[in-house]
Amino acid sequence: MKLQTVANRVWKEMTGKHDNNWGMNIENWDWVPGVGVIALLEYYESSGDPEVLVFLTEWVARNKHKAEETRVINSIAPYAVFPALYRLTGDEWLKEEAVRIADWLLKEAPKTREQALEHTVTEKADFSEQVWADTIFMAVLFLARTAKLVENKSYAEEALKQVLIHLRLLNDKEHHVLFHGWNCNSGDHMSGARWTRANAWIAAGVPLIVKEIAPLIAIPDELGQRYGCLLAGLVSFQQKDGLWSTVMDQPGFYREISGSAGIAYGLQIAMEQGLVDASPVYESAAERALQAILPYISEAGVVDGVSGGTPVMDSVEAYNRIPVYPALYGQGLVLMLLAKAPGRKESQE
Structure with missing residues (x-):
């Protein structure tokens, strides 16, 4: 099947009616729909499909009032589409809101003792002094995009600072991949899980x-x-079937599609942008992952094999018990990979 056809089915499924389905309901304002709209924007920029842009602009109009309900790191994710939508539509409100939220990140958002953005969530849970890999994609990407939009060096410097702090604190010195989180109070990586989707957030986020x-x-x-060491470490944990286990150094754990897609996407765009040198090893890893992911996409465009949303778990073993179900972040990371996959344009012909 042509990759363009698959991608079209995936995004259509993302924008369908999914009331009362936390994982697939895009009509919310949080990290799950945030990853969804970030991916839809990426797909629009790749495909030029005007229907996608119409959906994004109407989505913001429908849901922007929900943004004020809770301001936490995870709820920043949807704002990452504002800079591009401003350029496309000229709506000044989008730029003004982006600047207001960027100022909040710099001046008010809680930070740990190491000055990392503390990972805060909309759920009634407190993860004080915790640093999660997720933050890079959920909040720092938005900050970087707003920095470019308004040519603000302070925003750019803070985005760079956050990337470096996260890469340092989460670094697994033995395997050169990342742990899911860091606890500043206890000075450790908590369960010490090398969670695949945590690595995917940074693999995909840093080049962007x-x-x-x-x-x-x-x-x-x-x-x-x-970042180069991270990619080399990630490729070393790719399984023979082309995927990564949900905890990458645990080959007996279930394979996880959202993390696998995010890593493959990161490999692809890092080479494309020259952040790492193009390598047959990386090209092969990304292609193998894509081919392994395609069978997990149903005829209706539903991406299966996606691990549920989770905090840093109490043990490595607990990650293997996280339920698997379709979710917008799985759809989104797969859509981003499809949008950038080599041969996608040729597959349309």
Whole structure:
């Protein structure tokens, strides 16, 4: 089947009616629909499908009033589409809101003792002094995009600072991948899980962030070195079937599609943008992942094999018990991979 056809089915499923389904209901304002609209924007920029842009602009109009209900790191994710939508529509409110939220991130958002953005969520749960890999995609990407939109070096410098802090604190020095989280109070990685989707958030997020801030500030060699080591480490854990286990150093755990797609996407765009050198090893890893993911997409465009949303779990074993169900972040990461997959345009012919 042509990749364009598959991608079209995936995004159509994302925008369908899914009331009372937390994982698939895009009519909310939180990280789950946030990843969904970020992916839809990426797909629009790749495909030029005007129907996608219409959906995004109408989605913002329908849901923007919900943004004020709770301001936490996870609820920043949907704002990441505002800079591009402003450029496309000229709606000044989008730019003004982006600046207001960026100022909140700089001046008011809770930070840990290491000055990392503390990962806060809309659920009634407190993760004080915790640093999660998720934050890079959910909040720092937005900050970087707003930095470029208004040419604000302070925003860009903070985005770079957050990327480096997360890469340092979450680093697994033995395997060069990332742990899910870091607890500043106890000074450890809690369960010590090398969770695949945590790695995917950063593998996918860092190239997108660098693309935005590079015109404004210098990117230090440290970022490229750390990110390059991360990709090499991730490829070393890819299983023979082309996927990653939900905890990547546990090959007996179930394979996880959203994390696998995010890592493959990161490999692809990092090479495309020159953040890492193009490599047959990375090209093969991304292609193998894509081919392994395609059978998990149903005829209706539903992406299966997606691990449920989770905090940092109490043990490594607990990640293997997280239920699997379709969710917008799984749809979204797969859609982003499809949008950037080599041969996608040729497959349309």
